[in-house]
Amino acid sequence: MADNVYDAIVIGSGVSGGWAAKELTEKGLKTIMLERGRNVEHVKDYHAATKHPWEFPHRGGRTQQMIEDYPVLSRDYPLNEKNLDFWVNEKESPYVEVKRFDWYRGYHVGGRSLMWGRQSYRFSDLDFEANVRDGHGVDWPIRYKDIAPWYSYAERWAGISGNKDGLDVLPDGDFLPPMEMNVVEKDLAARIKKQYNGKRHFIIGRVANLTVPHQNRVNCQYQNQCWLGCNFGAYFSTQSSTLPPALATGNLTLRPFSIVTRILYDKDTKRAKGVEVLDAETNQTYEYFAKVIFVCASAFNSTWILMNSATDIWPGGLGSSSGELGHNAMDHHFRCGARGQVEGYEDKYYYGRRPTGLYIPRFRNVGDDKRDYIRGFGYQGAASRGRWSGEVAEMSIGGAWKDAMCEPGAWSVGFTAFGEILPYHENRIFLDKEVKDKWGLPVLAMDMEIKENELKMRKDMMDDCAEMLEAAGVKNVSTYDNGYGFGQGIHEMGTARMGRDPKTSVLNGNNQVWDAPNVFVTDGACMTSASCVNPSLTYMALTARAADFAVSELKKGNL
Numbered sequence: 001m002a003d004n005v006y007d008a009i010v011i012g013s014g015v016s017g018g019w020a021a022k023e024l025t026e027k028g029l030k031t032i033m034l035e036r037g038r039n040v041e042h043v044k045d046y047h048a049a050t051k052h053p054w055e056f057p058h059r060g061g062r063t064q065q066m067i068e069d070y071p072v073l074s075r076d077y078p079l080n081e082k083n084l085d086f087w088v089n090e091k092e093s094p095y096v097e098v099k100r101f102d103w104y105r106g107y108h109v110g111g112r113s114l115m116w117g118r119q120s121y122r123f124s125d126l127d128f129e130a131n132v133r134d135g136h137g138v139d140w141p142i143r144y145k146d147i148a149p150w151y152s153y154a155e156r157w158a159g160i161s162g163n164k165d166g167l168d169v170l171p172d173g174d175f176l177p178p179m180e181m182n183v184v185e186k187d188l189a190a191r192i193k194k195q196y197n198g199k200r201h202f203i204i205g206r207v208a209n210l211t212v213p214h215q216n217r218v219n220c221q222y223q224n225q226c227w228l229g230c231n232f233g234a235y236f237s238t239q240s241s242t243l244p245p246a247l248a249t250g251n252l253t254l255r256p257f258s259i260v261t262r263i264l265y266d267k268d269t270k271r272a273k274g275v276e277v278l279d280a281e282t283n284q285t286y287e288y289f290a291k292v293i294f295v296c297a298s299a300f301n302s303t304w305i306l307m308n309s310a311t312d313i314w315p316g317g318l319g320s321s322s323g324e325l326g327h328n329a330m331d332h333h334f335r336c337g338a339r340g341q342v343e344g345y346e347d348k349y350y351y352g353r354r355p356t357g358l359y360i361p362r363f364r365n366v367g368d369d370k371r372d373y374i375r376g377f378g379y380q381g382a383a384s385r386g387r388w389s390g391e392v393a394e395m396s397i398g399g400a401w402k403d404a405m406c407e408p409g410a411w412s413v414g415f416t417a418f419g420e421i422l423p424y425h426e427n428r429i430f431l432d433k434e435v436k437d438k439w440g441l442p443v444l445a446m447d448m449e450i451k452e453n454e455l456k457m458r459k460d461m462m463d464d465c466a467e468m469l470e471a472a473g474v475k476n477v478s479t480y481d482n483g484y485g486f487g488q489g490i491h492e493m494g495t496a497r498m499g500r501d502p503k504t505s506v507l508n509g510n511n512q513v514w515d516a517p518n519v520f521v522t523d524g525a526c527m528t529s530a531s532c533v534n535p536s537l538t539y540m541a542l543t544a545r546a547a548d549f550a551v552s553e554l555k556k557g558n559l
Contacts, residue, residue, distance in 0.1 A: 006032045006253070007554075009275055009290040011260045011305065014111025016523035016539045017296035018238030018246075019154070023547035024294070025251035029554075032288055033246075034258040034277060036297070037107030040086075040114065042239035046229025048082045056081055075102050076488055078115075083228050086115055092438040101446035102487035103300070109256055110238040111298060112490070115227040118208040118235050118355070119380065120160045121533035122151050122171045126366065131529050134374045137328060137423035138499045140528045141509030144171065147541050154540035158236040159214040161356075162206030170361040170533070177211045178204045179220075182350035184342050184383040184411055185358055191472040200363050200468065205356035205380065208236035208537075215241065222352030235355070257281045259439060263293060263318055265310035265516060271559070272318075272516045278439055291559060292518050292550050296543070299524030300329075300429055303495040304444055306506075306513070306521075307431050319496060319506040319513045319521075326430050328423040328497050329448045330530040332489035336458055338465035339414030340477035342383060349385065349408060357382030360415065360468075362532055364460060373456040375422065377532045379465060381415030413474055417461035418489065420532040421454055427486075429495055448486050458484075491535055493527035511546040518559040520546045 007029035010020045021033045039045075053059045060082045062074065070090050073079040078087060088105040095103060106112040125144040132139035148171070155174045163178040181189065181204055189202035209220040217233035217240055226235050233240035246252045257280040264274045264287065274289035295302045303326055307317035314320045360379035364371055385408040421427075427448035435443045462479035469477045499505020502514035507526055513519040522543040524535060553559045 004286065004288045006030045006288065006290045008032075008292040008294065008550075009034065009288055010294045010296060011275065012111065012295070012297035012302070012523070013109045013238055013243075013254070014106070014296065014298060014523070015113045015116070015238070015536050016543045017111070017294070018113060018242035019540050019543040020294040020296055020522065020547055021246040021252055022242040023544050024292070024551065025246045025249040027547070027551045028251065029292070029551065030251050031246075032253040032255060032290070034260055034275070034288070035109050035254070035256045036259040036280060037109070037256060039109045039254070039256040040229075040239065042233070042243075043229075043231045046231060049225065049228045049231050051082075072102055073104060075485065076104075078104050083115065086227070093443075094435065094437060095443045096432045096435055096445035098445055098447035099449050100485050101448060102485045103446070103492075104487070104490050105298070109254065110243075113237040114229055114239070116536060117534065118226065119359070119534040120155070120158070120162075120206050120208045120537040121359075122173055123147075123531050123533065123538055124169055124171050126169055126362075127529065127531040127533075130375060130531075131423070136374070137529055138497065138501070138504050141498050141500045141505075146509075147538070147545060150541035150545040151537065153544055154537060157215065158208055158241055158540060159210045159217070160206055160208055160537070161211040163204055165201065165203050167201065167361055169363075169366055173206065175206065176214065179207070179209070179211060179354055179356055180204070181358065182383060183348045184345050184413065188342075188383065188413065188472045188474070189358075192468055195471045201361055202358050203361065205359045207356035209355050210234045216244075217241070220355060222354055224353035224355045226355055259441070260297070260305055261285075261308060261441060263295075263305060263309040263516075263519060264289075265313065265318055267313055270516065272519045278441075280439065283439065291554060293520070294543075294547070294550075295519060295521045295525075296523045299492045299527075300444055300495060302521055302523055302525040303429060304431070306496060308442070310515075314515070318519070319515055321515055322503055322505055324425075324497060324504060325506050326495050327425045327428045328494040329427040329429060330421045330423055330491075330493040330527065331487055332418045332491045332530065332532065333421055333450050333454050333458070333484045334416055334418045334489055335484050336462050336479075336481040337379060337381070337414065337416040338462060338469055338477055338479045339412060340469050340474035342411040342413055342474055345411050358415070364464070371456075371460065373453045375420040375453070375457070375532065377417045377419035377457060377461050379415040379417050381413065383411060383413040385409055385411050413469065415465050415469075417465060418532055418534075419454060419457045419461055420530050421450060423494055423497070423529055424448075424451065427494075446487075450484065450486065491524070491530070493524040493530050493535060496521050496525035497528045498526050499528060510549045511542060520550060522546050
């Protein structure tokens with residue numbers, strides 16, 4: 001086999017790319033995984049994971065220079081000195097905002113699997129049937145029964161901890177033992193269940209953090225510093241979970257600093273034959289060839305690659321024959337909810353810094369409930385104790401004050417809602433060929449916004465939360481809306497959607513590009529609708545499913 005010829009090419013090394021590499025190599029395919037950024041080795045390159053706050057020059061905060069250098073990242077919490085090297089250099093890799101879009105990217109081996117929030121939930125048939133039921137977007141080409149075995153497969157390998165709650169709207173999975181609610185959360189959950197006759201639920205968040213040793217990885221140590229990299233491998237990442245078995249097969253070649261500029265398409269065979277790669281360090285161009293290509297560069301970058309490919313045949317790029325490539329962009333709108341104080345538990349506390357909170361599954365537009373908007377939302381939150389409220393200058397003297405400073409503050413509870421955004425055709429990305437990145441490549445332009453349906457939903461997202469907290473006996477309840485910028489959910493989805501008809505979708509029900517069936521797109525780009533739950537577990541399941549199908553078709557000679 002020549003140095004540039006493989007059975008399979010995987011573009012990207014994040015959640016989806018790592019899974020593709022694992023599945024393809026374990027099934028015997030000689031595979032090259034191309035990552036546009038630097039390598040990050042497990043444990044060795046987690047430079048901040050074991051540092052104390054006082055070991056950072058600015059206690060882990062941000063400086064004015066950082067704000068100047070990272071204007072997008074500075075719009076929200078990700079900008080900090082602890083893991084700055086995990087985020088994209090915005091000057092080298094710019095993009096155009098036709099409308100505001102907050103794009104938080106990680107260009108390195110592992111991608112955002114090193115920084116993700118790890119909340120892991122299954123879609124239900126309520127989600128897979130939503131488009132066809134209310135007429136927005138196109139129908140998903142699969143249903144829950146098609147992907148359920150692959151959810152189980154992904155959960156069992158990745159290690160998802162959670163409780164079996166028996167809810168139709170949020171299917172149970174193959175879980176490790178759940179993390180435990182603290183005493184206040186348990187009491188609030190019981191009150192809510194009673195108050196709403198079992199129709200609303202506070203459940204422990206289902207999270208990709210191990211609660212027991214699993215797959216040669218150590219269980220979570222409750223440090224809650226996951227986005228610095230975990231030396232214990234206690235949360236799912238490419239480095240801890242999918243890359244080791246792929247490398248162990250001897251079938252994987254990992255090439256960092258490899259920017260895939262286009263997929264090479266053979267118009268005679270109507271198949272892709274390989275990819276063109278720009279070396280990010282030397283600016284040299286290379287070509288790699290394979291029978292199967294998995295595009296897992298993260299949602300919008302995957303679509304960028306398709307748009308930049310086969311333009312001599314389709315001006316809009318490979319997969320654009322339907323007119324849908326680049327359209328139907330989605331995220332989850334959030335940053336609103338309610339909070340309050342909880343009295344009567346001053347003698348209670350909890351262990352460590354648990355890396356998950358509570359989850360309140362969707363209850364709007366479910367069953368007989370009908371609102372003046374469609375779809376719905378869920379909540380993420382927790383109860384905790386803050387710092388002692390007496391820490392004020394006027395009281396900072398004396399032995400009694402010093403003793404009080406050793407005690408935790410009052411209990412509080414709060415939730416943030418995550419709402420579904422509809423797949424609007426006009427929410428789109430496109431190539432802006434007038435603006436170039438460091439390597440002279442055209443950049444993406446972002447043109448998307450939330451609309452009336454989401455704005456109506458946001459009122460319920462706040463008011464319903466306040467109502468539940470008050471019903472549970474929480475005091476001084478207040479609502480909040482901190483505003484939302486598209487992309488802030490870091491759940492960008494769509495732009496190369498799955499569907500049943502090549503005239504209205506980019507991919508078929510097996511994640512194959514209609515125009516090139518040996519090209520598979522299995523990251524967020526493929527999503528047909530967004531649900532209101534975190535999507536990464538669905539990417540894992542879809543990738544494993546597509547890889548199994550690809551190898552089967554390859555053996556049959558169909559690719």
